Amino acid sequence: MIANIWSAKVCRAVLGAWMLTLLVACTLTLPVTSSAFAESTNHLIEIKGFVYDPVTLNVNAGDSITWVNNDFVSHTATAVLASSQNEVSEVSNLQYWTTEEILPGGKETMLVEQSMILEYFCKYHPSMKASIARN
Numbered sequence: 001m002i003a004n005i006w007s008a009k010v011c012r013a014v015l016g017a018w019m020l021t022l023l024v025a026c027t028l029t030l031p032v033t034s035s036a037f038a039e040s041t042n043h044l045i046e047i048k049g050f051v052y053d054p055v056t057l058n059v060n061a062g063d064s065i066t067w068v069n070n071d072f073v074s075h076t077a078t079a080v081l082a083s084s085q086n087e088v089s090e091v092s093n094l095q096y097w098t099t100e101e102i103l104p105g106g107k108e109t110m111l112v113e114q115s116m117i118l119e120y121f122c123k124y125h126p127s128m129k130a131s132i133a134r135n
């Protein structure tokens with residue numbers, strides 16, 4: 001009987017310590033993962049199999065986007081007009097943008113601007129399309 005009570009106490013102590021660890025872990029993790037406190041975020045878009053992943057990315061102005069090319073050919077991320085899939089050099093009120101050539105295994109990073117064109121494609125493979133959704 002004494003042994004049982006003792007083991008129940010040990011069990012409770014172990015459980016208590018485990019829960020305290022969990023609580024501390026959650027407290028430490030929460031501010032890091034919560035976007036409410038983040039000033040800006042770097043988003044990753046993987047290019048693989050001629051597909052941008054994610055194909056639609058939610059961002060805030062001031063965030064940055066990094067495209068990582070995991071294909072065996074070069075790609076770009078280049079702004080387009082939603083109505084046509086042609087490259088646009090001058091669009092009123094909207095800012096044109098393009099990455100440099102993103103080599104296989106390479107990456108390019110761009111800052112998200114308030115007035116940037118949201119649809120983009122690959123200059124070399126125009127069937128590759130994706131978009132940015134600004135919050």
Ligand SMILES: [Cu+2]
Pocket residue numbers: 074075076122123124125128
């Ligand atoms: Cu491409």
